[in-house]
Amino acid sequence: MISPAVTALRCVLCATEYPPAADRYVCDACGPAGTLDVEYDWDRVLAGWGREALAADPDSTMWRWGPMLPLATDAMRSSLAIGATPVYEAPRLAAAAGVRRVWVKDEGRQPTGSLKDRASAMVAAIGAGFGAEVITTASTGNAASALAGVTASMGLRSVIFVPEAAPPAKVTQLLAYGATVMLVQGGYSAAFELSQQAVARYGWYDRNTGINPYTTEGKKTALLELAEQLGWSMPDAVFVAVGDGSIIGGLHKGLVELHRLGWIDRIPRLFGVQAAGSDYLAQAYESGEEVAAKPAIAAHTVADSISADLPRDRVKAMRAVRHTGGTFVRVPDEAILAAIAVLARGCGVFAEPAAAAAWAGVERAVADGLLDGDATVAVLATGSGLKDVAAAQRAVAAAGSRPMTIEPNLEALEQALEEPG
Numbered sequence: 145m146i147s148p149a150v151t152a153l154r155c156v157l158c159a160t161e162y163p164p165a166a167d168r169y170v171c172d173a174c175g176p177a178g179t180l181d182v183e184y185d186w187d188r189v190l191a192g193w194g195r196e197a198l199a200a201d202p203d204s205t206m207w208r209w210g211p212m213l214p215l216a217t218d219a220m221r222s223s224l225a226i227g228a229t230p231v232y233e234a235p236r237l238a239a240a241a242g243v244r245r246v247w248v249k250d251e252g253r254q255p256t257g258s259l260k261d262r263a264s265a266m267v268a269a270i271g272a273g274f275g276a277e278v279i280t281t282a283s284t285g286n287a288a289s290a291l292a293g294v295t296a297s298m299g300l301r302s303v304i305f306v307p308e309a310a311p312p313a314k315v316t317q318l319l320a321y322g323a324t325v326m327l328v329q330g331g332y333s334a335a336f337e338l339s340q341q342a343v344a345r346y347g348w349y350d351r352n353t354g355i356n357p358y359t360t361e362g363k364k365t366a367l368l369e370l371a372e373q374l375g376w377s378m379p380d381a382v383f384v385a386v387g388d389g390s391i392i393g394g395l396h397k398g399l400v401e402l403h404r405l406g407w408i409d410r411i412p413r414l415f416g417v418q419a420a421g422s423d424y425l426a427q428a429y430e431s432g433e434e435v436a437a438k439p440a441i442a443a444h445t446v447a448d449s450i451s452a453d454l455p456r457d458r459v460k461a462m463r464a465v466r467h468t469g470g471t472f473v474r475v476p477d478e479a480i481l482a483a484i485a486v487l488a489r490g491c492g493v494f495a496e497p498a499a500a501a502a503w504a505g506v507e508r509a510v511a512d513g514l515l516d517g518d519a520t521v522a523v524l525a526t527g528s529g530l531k532d533v534a535a536a537q538r539a540v541a542a543a544g545s546r547p548m549t550i551e552p553n554l555e556a557l558e559q560a561l562e563e564p565g
């Protein structure tokens with residue numbers, strides 16, 4: 145059930161407006177690059193709602209933003225507690241990086257362990273209102289886990305297409321939730337293409353990133369929540385890892401909407417962090433190429449969640465960075481793995497490689513002179529470290545950390561404690 149406050153779905157390329165519909169995915173004229181923006185009647189959004197109502201709302205989940213979301217109020221929603229993830233100020237990280245203040249928002253605390261829960265909950269609710277019984281997506285892993293968890297909570301079926309090489313923890317999570325799981329030979333692109341063929345053949349509801357416009361609406365709640373948690377005072381920069389570009393596009397939409405409401409007085413620079421081995425958007429940004437027609441670039445990185453040869457939400461991602469005066473930075477896999485330990489030790493947040501990449505991006509930006517010593521920075525830790533234990537093991541090994549095996553007596557302990565750690 146789409147909210148009556150939604151006025152149109154608008155193509156990011158040609159600005160054609162389509163009437164709101166659950167299954168209007170992309171622009172007919174522009175094809176898959178023509179992703180859609182959900183447009184609202186803001187008078188209607190604000191009828192009986194505003195910052196005071198928000199402050200008085202006991203619901204801390206993403207649904208507290210209901211009036212700014214595309215879902216009708218009486219719609220079927222996942223009962224999982226999605227949203228309300230903590231924001232930690234991290235003074236030791238700020239000092240180590242050489243900036244004034246750092247906040248880390250821990251999206252690893254979501255029910256299925258990543259920010260993707262926000263998008264999956266939104267899409268599943270829209271799909272349920274549309275009468276969908278099966279919801280499908282291709283994913284590098286987290287969007288799939290999120291969809292599987294959310295659909296399980298709602299009694300719906302999910303059919304998931306993931307790359308054969310997806311981390312075992314993510315695949316296991318899917319199976320635990322009862323999803324039908326296809327490990328597709330080849331990478332994420334192959335999984336994506338097959339999911340599109342399946343949607344066409346079986347009529348399943350399509351949650352795919354960069355296809356379903358409601359994913360952006362779910363992801364924007366991460367920014368709305370961050371703004372409220374920071375007392376409506378935005379930092380200079382927000383860092384987030386970028387694969388398909390959907391999260392950064394969602395953050396941007398949230399920023400623009402809050403700014404238009406006058407709830408924040410400035411729009412921070414959005415920094416999209418890409419793995420050096422999956423840097424389509426960084427390349428396009430530097431060369432000034434039009435991304436709508438730019439072909440795929442083979443991707444290889446330890447950060448599976450941001451491994452995307454053809455970022456599906458590339459138009460929104462590019463717009464997010466350009467409009468906010470941000471940039472794309474790239475970080476090599478070694479820096480990503482190192483950032484796992486730095487983040488965990490510096491503020492207690494254990495992040496998966498893609499999530500830690502955002503921190504590696506802050507270090508890179510400071511080194512490149514893109515942030516000065518007075519900068520204030522928010523970092524989205526998008527997924528939990530438990531999602532990819534094999535990568536975390538590599539990270540701690542690279543940090544020189546190892547456990548000590550000892551006999552069960554104090555002498556052995558004392559000897560072990562004297563060994564150079």
Ligand SMILES: *Cc1c(COP(=O)(O)O)cnc(C)c1O
Binds near residue numbers: 387392
């Ligand atoms: C999906 C994901 C990202 C990247 O989001 P995109 O929308 O693909 O750019 C970053 N980190 C984690 C943990 C993710 O799951």
Ligand SMILES: [Zn+2]
Binds near residue numbers: 157
């Ligand atoms: Zn179009």
